[in-house]
Structure formats: C-alpha cells, structure tokens
Amino acid sequence: MDFSAWNNFAIYLQIFLYFLRLYVEGHVCPRCFCCANGSDCRETDGLCYGNCMQGYFGSFCNQHCGYNCLECDKYSGCTLCKEGHHGDTCDLCKEGYYPMGKECLKCPGNCITCLSFEKCHSCMDGMFGNSCQYNCSACINGDCDVKSPSCQCHLKFSGTLCDTCSSGFYGDKCENNCSFGCLNTCDSKTGECLCNQHFSGKKCDECASGYFGISCGSKCLKSCATCLESNTCTTCLPGRYGDACQMSCSFGCVNNTCTADGMCACKQNFTGENCDTCISGHYGLSCNLSCSAYCINCSSLQECHSCETGFFVKNGTCLKVNVPDAKPLSEEGHSVNVIVICSLVAIFVISIIVGLTFFCVKQRGKIYLHPAGPPRGIKIDDIISIYNISSDVGKSSEIEFHQDDGYSTLDKKHLDSK
Structure with a gap:
C-alpha cells in the first residue's frame, strides 16, 4: 500500500477544511x-x-x-x-426594517423605525406604543409623543397608556395617597396593601391592636385593644371596660363581653344591667344553686334573707306566718304584724276624728261669754248689736244663758217670731 499518497490526501484535506x-x-x-x-x-x-x-x-x-x-x-x-x-x-x-440574524425584517405596520418587532423606535403620526399599536386618543392622562414613541404621563399616572397610578397613589383619578402603613406601594384601584409592622386594616391605615400614634409605634395600656393615647382606650380587650379598660365585665355577661359602661346580655340565672345579681331563688358565683323552699333571696341554703308572701324568715329558713313561733315585730317577724299594728293605729285615728266632729256639731249656735257669769235682761237686739249676729236670726224677747265648764254660753231662742 502506498502510504505517501494517503499522507498527501490527508494534508490536502486539512488544507481544504482550513480554508473552508x-x-x-x-x-x-x-x-x-x-x-x-x-x-x-x-x-x-x-x-x-x-x-x-x-x-x-x-x-x-x-x-x-x-x-x-x-x-x-x-x-x-x-x-x-x-x-x-x-x-x-x-x-x-433600511428604515422600517430591523436585523434578525443575517436578515432584515420589516417593522410592524405603524412603525417608522424599530429595534425589533416588539420595540418601535418611532411611529407614524397619531400613533404610539412599543409596536405603535395605540392611537394618541388613548393617551388621556398624558401627552402623546410619536418619536419616543410613548404617552408621556402626567403627575401621579403611569403605564403605557397612563391609565394606572404611579407608585404611592390610588383611586379613579389617582388622587389618593397610599397609606403610610403600606409596606411597599398599594393597589392602584383599591388602595389595599401589605402592612408595615404595627399597622393593620386592608389599607394599613389603622394601628394594630395595642398600638397608637402617627407611626403606630407607641403601645397602649395592657387592657386596651385600641387607644388614642396611652391612657385613653377606644376599645378594650374581651372582658374589660372603662376609659382605661381598668374594670372587668361581670361574670354573668354572655361571652365575657360588655359595653363601655359595663352593661351586657346576661347568662342564665343572672339579672341586672351589669348581670351581677342572681335571679330570685338562686345564689352562688355562677347563680346555679337554688335557695331553700319559699326563699327568694339567700346567700346559702342556711341563710335566707327574704321569703315568698305568706312566709317569714326564722333562723335562716322560711316558715308560714301562722306557726306558733311567729312573733309580731320580732327581728324575724313578717310584714303581717306590721299590717295589724297599722290597722289599730288607723282605727284610733278615725275614732278621734269622729269624736271631734261630733263635738263641733254640738257647739254650733252657742256664743261663749266671760266666766264671770251671764248678764240678765239682755234684749236680742243688744245681743245682735254686740256680737254682730246676722239680722236673719229674727227678733227674740228673751235670751237664755247656761254655764258649761266655767264658761258662759248664750243660746238664742226665737220666742216671739213674727
């Protein structure tokens, strides 16, 4: 095998790949x-x-x-x-196109220049927005700028269309400030927010329970739920009442809750405005214990203080009025003895009034004279003149005198009325 040919091929291949x-x-x-x-x-x-x-x-x-x-x-x-x-x-x-890799793509319809399909650099007249998709008529709370292109918001407004409130404001016209107690900003529509420490309420515009002051940093009295000052409570913790929540609601109050003056709805067997009294026939801390028979007010079974009608207290229990041991006017006596005494007194007074009335009637028509004795031979005209007796008595030819208890009385008799 010719290895030199393979070596040359490998060299040329490397050169080709390098240039490629x-x-x-x-x-x-x-x-x-x-x-x-x-x-x-x-x-x-x-x-x-x-x-x-x-x-x-x-x-x-x-x-x-x-x-x-x-x-x-x-x-x-x-x-x-x-x-x-x-x-x-x-x-x-070119203008109206933006680079995408090695290509130039056309900008969105209302863009004059753009950096991408979603980001226009300038818009046609009357348009604004990232893709020049909004008409300037939508820019109500700002000034439309086609070169930006954006709606330049007025004070307190923000957003693409200036239709939301800037941070720290809320309301239909963004006219309200978010509460000082908001942790960050608040909802632009409702003003609700997350609260800083010691604040509460949906808008964080109230102090948390037990705190007061502009920054809700001061603590109320221990018994106060809310307060205006350190010693002026507006609401008390459950079971307390008073200006400083210094008093406890009565044990007889339902749910241990009462008004600012201590009044409340009563539990069973309790009565009174403050529910601090047991109803008739009951006693005990919870007014759940019953007094002895016929007793309407007691502090225990052996200590009855008042009884039903027809009974009286003796040795802490109620006895009928007709029992032999009943003693009128005694410490344990019943009101019946008082009624008897009052009746006797009334009879005595009536007797005196009747006697006085009879005596006065008997004395009518008499004229009392000096004890030295009555004069003799006094004519009726003289008596009328002396004692200023009314002339309708008539004329009398003789006056008769009587001696009563050392005083002389003059009886007028009509002897010769004509």
Missing part, C-alpha cells in the same frame, strides 16, 4: 482560491486576472459580497440587495 472554515466564518478567501479560474491568478500576490467566484469581489476576489446580495460586481461590490437591505455588502437594514 475561513470561508464560512470570515468570508475571506485564501490567495487565488476564489478566482473564477485558478489559472488566471498570479501566484506571487493572488491577483485575479479574470472574474471572481460567485459571492466574491475585489482585485484578489477575497471580499464577500454579502448573504443578502443579489448582484455583485468584481470591482464595485454588491449592486443589488434583497428587500430591506443596503450597503456595500447588504449587511445594513
């Missing part, structure tokens, strides 16, 4: 390699006497015409480029 790589990567032809006819090349410097291979130009045929060249002259280079290309080697894109 140079052709593909750098478009540079080695000396005389790109001449149309290898025999028309000057070996000393590679000058081509004839034409160049297709796709190359220059005196030495070592310059590439370009991938996008349709016609190429040996001396002047490319004379006709593909659509959208220009330049000596057709490697530049």
Whole structure:
C-alpha cells in the first residue's frame, strides 16, 4: 500500500477544511482560491486576472459580497440587495426594517423605525406604543409623543397608556395617597396593601391592636385593644371596660363581653344591667344553686334573707306566718304584724276624728261669754248689736244663758217670731 499518497490526501484535506472554515466564518478567501479560474491568478500576490467566484469581489476576489446580495460586481461590490437591505455588502437594514440574524425584517405596520418587532423606535403620526399599536386618543392622562414613541404621563399616572397610578397613589383619578402603613406601594384601584409592622386594616391605615400614634409605634395600656393615647382606650380587650379598660365585665355577661359602661346580655340565672345579681331563688358565683323552699333571696341554703308572701324568715329558713313561733315585730317577724299594728293605729285615728266632729256639731249656735257669769235682761237686739249676729236670726224677747265648764254660753231662742 502506498502510504505517501494517503499522507498527501490527508494534508490536502486539512488544507481544504482550513480554508473552508475561513470561508464560512470570515468570508475571506485564501490567495487565488476564489478566482473564477485558478489559472488566471498570479501566484506571487493572488491577483485575479479574470472574474471572481460567485459571492466574491475585489482585485484578489477575497471580499464577500454579502448573504443578502443579489448582484455583485468584481470591482464595485454588491449592486443589488434583497428587500430591506443596503450597503456595500447588504449587511445594513433600511428604515422600517430591523436585523434578525443575517436578515432584515420589516417593522410592524405603524412603525417608522424599530429595534425589533416588539420595540418601535418611532411611529407614524397619531400613533404610539412599543409596536405603535395605540392611537394618541388613548393617551388621556398624558401627552402623546410619536418619536419616543410613548404617552408621556402626567403627575401621579403611569403605564403605557397612563391609565394606572404611579407608585404611592390610588383611586379613579389617582388622587389618593397610599397609606403610610403600606409596606411597599398599594393597589392602584383599591388602595389595599401589605402592612408595615404595627399597622393593620386592608389599607394599613389603622394601628394594630395595642398600638397608637402617627407611626403606630407607641403601645397602649395592657387592657386596651385600641387607644388614642396611652391612657385613653377606644376599645378594650374581651372582658374589660372603662376609659382605661381598668374594670372587668361581670361574670354573668354572655361571652365575657360588655359595653363601655359595663352593661351586657346576661347568662342564665343572672339579672341586672351589669348581670351581677342572681335571679330570685338562686345564689352562688355562677347563680346555679337554688335557695331553700319559699326563699327568694339567700346567700346559702342556711341563710335566707327574704321569703315568698305568706312566709317569714326564722333562723335562716322560711316558715308560714301562722306557726306558733311567729312573733309580731320580732327581728324575724313578717310584714303581717306590721299590717295589724297599722290597722289599730288607723282605727284610733278615725275614732278621734269622729269624736271631734261630733263635738263641733254640738257647739254650733252657742256664743261663749266671760266666766264671770251671764248678764240678765239682755234684749236680742243688744245681743245682735254686740256680737254682730246676722239680722236673719229674727227678733227674740228673751235670751237664755247656761254655764258649761266655767264658761258662759248664750243660746238664742226665737220666742216671739213674727
């Protein structure tokens, strides 16, 4: 086997691959390699006497015409480029086209110039946007700039169409500031946000439970849920009430909850505005224990303080009023004894009133005189004149006197009425 022939072949193959790589990567032809006819090349410097291979130009045929060249002259280079290309080697894109690899592609419809299909550099009049897809009439809260091309937003507005609020603002017209308590910015429509420490609420515009102040950095009193100042609570923790939440709700309050003045809905067997009293017939911390029979107020089974009608307290229990041991007006006496005494007093008073009334009626028509005794022979006209007796009494010819208890009384008798 002739190994020398194989060695020569290998050498030529390596040289061919080397020049092929140079052709593909750098478009540079080695000396005389790109001449149309290898025999028309000057070996000393590679000058081509004839034409160049297709796709190359220059005196030495070592310059590439370009991938996008349709016609190429040996001396002047490319004379006709593909659509959208220009330049000596057709490697530049015309206005309205953008490069994509080795090709120049057309920009979107309303673009004048672009960097890519999604990024226009300038738009036709009346248009704006990354692809010049928006009409300037959509730029309500800004100024339309076709050269940018963008909607230059007014203060507080942002977005491609200036239809959203800038960071820190919200509302239909972006007129509201996001709360100081927002961690970052807030929702441009609702103002809701994530809260900083010690803030709460959907908009983070309230202090978290137990804190107050502009920055919600000051702590409320221990019993306060919310407060305006360190000693002025607005709401209390469950089970507390008062200006400083210093008081506890009654044990009888449902769910251990009461109003600012301690009033609440009562648990079973409790009563009163503050539910701090057992209903009639019950006692104990939970008012779940029943008093003894007929007792309506007690502190234990052996300590009854008041009984039902018809019973009285004796030795801490309720007994009927008619039992022998019942003593009127005693410490354990029932109200019946009081009723009897009151009745006797009433009878006594009525008797006095009746007696006085009878006495007054009996004394009507008498005139009391001095104890020295009644005068004799006094005429009725004199009596009428002296004692100013009304003239309708009539005239009497004689007056009769009587002695009662040392006083003289004058009875008027009509003896000769005419």
